[in-house]
Amino acid sequence: MTTIQTLHARQILDSRGTPTVEVDCVLSDGSLGRAAVPSGASTGKYEAVELRDGDPKKFFGKGVTKAVGNVNVVIAEALIGKEFDQRSLDAALIKLDGTTNKAQLGANATLGVSLAFARAVSESQSQPLYMYFHNLLSKKRALSMPVPMVLVLEGGKHADDSADFQEFMVMPIGAPTFSEALRWGDEIYHSVSQVLKKEGFNINVGFEGAFGPNLESNAKVMDVIIAGIESAGYRPGKDVSIAIDSAASEFFDQGSYVLSREKKSYTSTELVEFYEHWADKYPLVSLEDGMSEDDWDGWMNLTERLGKKIQIVGDDLFVTNVERLKRGIAEKSANSILIKLNQIGTVSETVDAVEMAHDAGFSAVVSHRSGETEDSSIADLVVGLGTGQIKTGATSRTDRVCKYNQLLRIEEELGERAAYVSPF
Ligand code: PGA
Ligand code: ZN
Numbered sequence: 001m002t003t004i005q006t007l008h009a010r011q012i013l014d015s016r017g018t019p020t021v022e023v024d025c026v027l028s029d030g031s032l033g034r035a036a037v038p039s040g041a042s043t044g045k046y047e048a049v050e051l052r053d054g055d056p057k058k059f060f061g062k063g064v065t066k067a068v069g070n071v072n073v074v075i076a077e078a079l080i081g082k083e084f085d086q087r088s089l090d091a092a093l094i095k096l097d098g099t100t101n102k103a104q105l106g107a108n109a110t111l112g113v114s115l116a117f118a119r120a121v122s123e124s125q126s127q128p129l130y131m132y133f134h135n136l137l138s139k140k141r142a143l144s145m146p147v148p149m150v151l152v153l154e155g156g157k158h159a160d161d162s163a164d165f166q167e168f169m170v171m172p173i174g175a176p177t178f179s180e181a182l183r184w185g186d187e188i189y190h191s192v193s194q195v196l197k198k199e200g201f202n203i204n205v206g207f208e209g210a211f212g213p214n215l216e217s218n219a220k221v222m223d224v225i226i227a228g229i230e231s232a233g234y235r236p237g238k239d240v241s242i243a244i245d246s247a248a249s250e251f252f253d254q255g256s257y258v259l260s261r262e263k264k265s266y267t268s269t270e271l272v273e274f275y276e277h278w279a280d281k282y283p284l285v286s287l288e289d290g291m292s293e294d295d296w297d298g299w300m301n302l303t304e305r306l307g308k309k310i311q312i313v314g315d316d317l318f319v320t321n322v323e324r325l326k327r328g329i330a331e332k333s334a335n336s337i338l339i340k341l342n343q344i345g346t347v348s349e350t351v352d353a354v355e356m357a358h359d360a361g362f363s364a365v366v367s368h369r370s371g372e373t374e375d376s377s378i379a380d381l382v383v384g385l386g387t388g389q390i391k392t393g394a395t396s397r398t399d400r401v402c403k404y405n406q407l408l409r410i411e412e413e414l415g416e417r418a419a420y421v422s423p424f
Contacts, residue, residue, distance in 0.1 A: 001083040001084060001085055001088075002027050002028070002083060002084060002085070002120075002121050002124060003027060003028040003081065003082065003083050003084075004025060004026075004027060004028075004079050004080055004081070004082065004084065004089075004117070005026045005027055005028045005030075005080070005081075006024070006025075006026045006076075006080065007023065007024070007025055007026075007071055007072070007075060007076040007079065007080060007113060007116075008023070008024045008026075008071075008072060008076075009021055009022065009023045009024075009067070009068040009071035009072050009109070009112055009113075010022050010024075010068060011063065011064050011065055011068050012036060012373065014036075014038065014039055014371040014372060014373050014399075015207070015371055015372045015373065015397070015399035016039075016041075016207065016370070016371045018039060018059070018062050018371055019059050019062055019063050019064045020036060020037050020038070020039055020064060020108065020371070020373060021036070021037045021064050021067050021068055021071070021106075021108045021109060021112040022034065022035070022036040022037070022112065022373075023035055023036075023071055023112035023113055023115070023116040024116060025113065025116035025117050025119070025120040026120065027120050027121070027124050029124055031120050031121070031123040031124035032120060032123065033115075033116045033117060033118065033119030033120025033121070033122070033123055034116055034119060035111075035112055035115035035116040035118075035119055035375055035377060036112070036373035036374070036375040037108045037111050037112050037115075037342055037373075037375075038340075038341075038342055038368060038369035038371055038372045038373060038375070039108075039342070039369055039370075039371035040340075040342075040343075040369045040370055040371065041157045041158060041207060041370040041371065042156060042157045042158070042166060042247045042249070042250050042316070042370070043316075044249065044293055044315065044316030044317075044319045044343065045249070045293055045294075045316070046101075046293065046316075046319045046321065046324060047101075047107075047319045047342075047343045047344075048101050048102040048107035048110075048319075048342070048343060048344055048345040049099075049101050049102050049103040049106060049107055050106060050107055050108050050342070051064065051066055051067040051070070051103075051105070051106025051107075051108055051109065052064060052066075052067075053065055053066050064106075064108060066106070067105070067106040067108045067109040067112075068109075070105045070106060070109040071109050071112060071113055074096065074105065075093065075096065075105065075109065075110075075113055078092065078096050079092060079113075084117070085121075086114075086117065086118060086121070086136055086347055086348055087348050089113075089114065089117050090110075090114055090346035090347060090348035090349065091348075093105070093110045093113060093114060093345075093346055094110075094346065094349075097110060102345045107342055107343075107344070107345030108342065108345075110345040110346055111341055111342050111345045111346065111347075114345070114346040114347045114348070115341065115347060115375075115377055118132060118133070118347050118377075119377070128380070128410070128413065129377065129380035129384070130143065130379075130380040130381075130383040130384035130410055131384065132380075132384070133347075133351075133380055133381050133383075133384030133385055134383075134384035134385070134386075136347070136348070136351045136384075137351065137355065137384075137385060138355060139355065139358075139359075141358070141385070141386035142386050142418075142419065143383055143384065143386055143414060143417060143418045144383065144386045144387075144388050144418050144419050144420070144421060145177070145178035145383060145407065145410070145411055145414070145418045145419065145420040146178065146366070146382045146383070146387065146388055146389050146390040146407070146420075147171055147172065147173065147175075147178075147181060147388060147389050147390075147420070147421075147422050147423065148171070148172070148178070148181055148182060148185055148389075148390055148391075148392070148404070148407075149169040149170075149171055149243045149286070149365070149389065149390070149391040150169055150170050150171070150172070150182075150185030150186070150188070150189065150394065150395060151167055151168070151169045151208050151209065151210040151391075151393045151394045151400075152168060152169065152170055152188060152189050152192045152210050152211065152225055152228065152394065153167075153168040153192065153210055153211050153212070153213070153221050153224065153225065154166060154167055154168070154205075154206035154207070154208055154210045154211070154212050155167075155168075155206075155212060155218075155221070156247050156250050156251070157247070157250055157370075158206040158207040158208060158212070158370055159205075159206030159207070159210075159211075159212025160212070161212075161214050162206070162212035162213060162214060162215070163212075163215065163218050163221045163261060164218055164246075164251055164259045164260060164261045164262075165218055165221075165244055165245070165246045165247070166245050166246065166247035166250065166289075167208070167210075167243075167244065167245035167247070167288075167391075168210075168221055168222070168225055168242065168244055169242065169243040169244070169245075169391065170184075170185055170188050170225065170228075170229060170240050170241070170242060170243075171240065171241050171242070171243050171285060171286070171422075171424070172184040172185055172234075172239065172240050173239070173240065173241050173285070173422040173424045174234075174235075174238055174239035174240065174422070175239070175420070175422075176420070177411065177420050178407055178408070178411045178420050179408055179411055181420065182395065182404055182407075182408070184232070184234060184239070184240060185240075185395055186395040187232040187233075188225075188228050188229055188232045188234065188240065189210070189228075189394055189395050189396070190232075191227075191228040191229070191231045191232040192211060192224060192225060192227075192228035193211060194228075194231065195224050195227045195228050195231065196211055196213050196224065199224075201213035201214065201215065202214070205394065205396065205397070207370040207371070208368070208370055208393035208394055208397075208400060209393050209394030209395070209396040209397035209399075209400045209401075210393070210394040210396075215261075216261070217261055217262050218259065218261055218262065222242070222278070222282050225242060226242075226282070226283075236282075236283045237283030240283075241283045241284070241285040241286075241424060242282060242283055242284050242285065243284075243285060243286035243287075243288070243311075243391075244284065244286070244287050244288065244290075245288035245289055245313075245315065245391075246287065246288065246289050246290050247288075247289050247315075247316070248271070248289050248290055248291050248292045248295075249289065249292040249293045249294075249316045252292035252295070255267075257270075257271045257292070268291065268295055268297065268298035268301065269298075269301065271290070271291070271298070272290075272291075272298065272301050272302050272305055272306075275287060275290055275302065275306060276305055276306060279306055279309055279310055284310055285310055285311060285424045286310060286311040286313060286336070286365075286424075287302075287306070287310055287311070287312055287313065288313035288314075288315050288338060288365075289313070289314070289315045289316050289317065290302050290312065291317075292316075293316040293317050296327075296331060296333060299312075299314070299317060299328070299331075299333035299334060300331055300332060300333055303332050303333060303334055303335060304332070307332070307334075307335050311335060311336045311363060311423070311424075312334040312335050312336060313334060313336040313337065313338050313363075313365055314328055314333065314334040314336070314337055314338065315338035315340075315367070317333065317334065318334075318337045318338070318353075319340075319343040319344070320337070320338070320339055320340050320341070320343040320344040320349070320350055320353045321343070321344055321349075321353065322349070322352050322353050322356050325337055325353055325356055325357060325362075326356070329356070329360040329362065334362070335361070335362055335363065336357070336362050336363040336364065336365060337353060337354075337357045337362055337363075337364050337365070338364075338365050338367050338391070339353060339354055339364050339365065339366045339367060339381075339387065340367050340368075340369060341377075341378070341381070342369060350381075351385065354385050354387060358387075363387070363388070363389065363423055364385070364387040364389075365387065365389040365390065365391055366378050366381055366382035366385070366387055366389070366390050366391070367390070367391040367392070368391065368392040368393055368400070368403065372393075372399040372400065373399065374398065374399065374402050375402075376402045376403045376405075376406040378390065378392065378403055379392075379403045379404075379406035379407045379410065380406065380410065382407075383407070383410050383414075383418060388421060388423055389423065390403070390407070392404065
């Protein structure tokens with residue numbers, strides 16, 4: 001148990017130039033933990049509430065001074081001088097908020113405090129943050145270096161006038177180590193840029209550092225990626241496979257899935273057939289948010305038809321929330337969960353979601369948000385919880401690369417003690 005001496009939040013900017021919350025937590029022994037909170041663009045309907053000021057005169061309503069004030073006044077008054085461990089701190093935050101979705105204090109306030117406390121305690125105990133997270137697990141798992149989902153092309157809400165699907169990623173499943181995987185992914189990122197340039201497309205990047213060209217179809221995106229993998233000298237499907245995040249809630253409109261690139265509209269069943277065709281044609285190993293967040297029947301159908309062959313990941317569907325995950329496990333809606341700390345708003349609830357997933361035989365993919373900061377906690381989280389997969393954008397832009405760089409440091413420190421094992 002550790003006593004909190006001071007808590008101080010401030011408003012900073014994220015990678016999109018939008019305000020977000022940063023929290024400093026100082027313990028009674030003087031240890032400081034600092035954490036910053038990320039923010040989504042294709043946000044799930046069921047995520048915990050991100051509290052924004054709504055004052056149109058400042059930052060177009062996107063200021064977070066209310067959330068900052070909640071840390072500096074309400075939370076500080078309730079917590080300062082008291083002893084906590086991570087569980088009791090997060091329970092106190094949940095109780096103080098008093099709602100089911102952090103609507104009172106804001107998940108941006110609670111996560112800032114929860115994560116800053118985690119950092120402060122790991123500092124106080126002179127242990128790496130990944131070990132601190134590791135020790136929060138109720139059932140031990142081996143530490144592991146994750147297989148990265150390296151983003152190469154983006155569309156949807158993340159890049160204007162680009163593909164309908166939001167993220168196209170490469171997974172170096174055949175690499176021997178994390179650092180080699182990162183090198184392969186980075187080489188493919190640059191090869192894809194060459195392929196695009198040669199074909200006359202622009203190489204401007206989207207929110208997460210990957211290219212967002214105006215290609216004529218979603219299938220063309222897949223062709224460009226495969227050309228990029230091959231021209232970098234790797235074998236598609238053997239060395240490197242493809243992962244997609246459709247973010248289908250974003251193109252679901254009144255019961256139909258509308259792919260405007262291809263000028264086509266699909267029913268839920270037809271979209272599943274579309275994915276089946278892609279899984280036959282391309283080296284696809286993972287599909288995230290293939291269906292919309294309320295299309296539970298569609299998810300069940302997708303998992304029944306494709307779940308033995310590929311990873312079916314729920315992001316907007318589960319929102320890192322054990323109640324929604326419980327339903328998904330019971331209904332066999334997916335076989336994997338995306339893990340985002342700010343979707344639920346505390347470290348402990350995030351660990352609970354990972355453990356529930358693992359107990360059910362689901363995989364868990366730790367993820368960044370499209371609005372990020374220089375905070376690299378998710379790199380430590382994925383190693384400590386041993387989930388084995390991370391999604392943290394392209395190998396460009398410091399908001400993305402700082403997570404990869406932290407993983408390189410961890411790999412160096414752990415050496416043989418952490419395996420890199422491909423789940424595919
Ligand atoms: P978001 O996108 O952070 O904009 O929600 C990331 C994702 O959908 O995985
Ligand atoms: Zn997603």
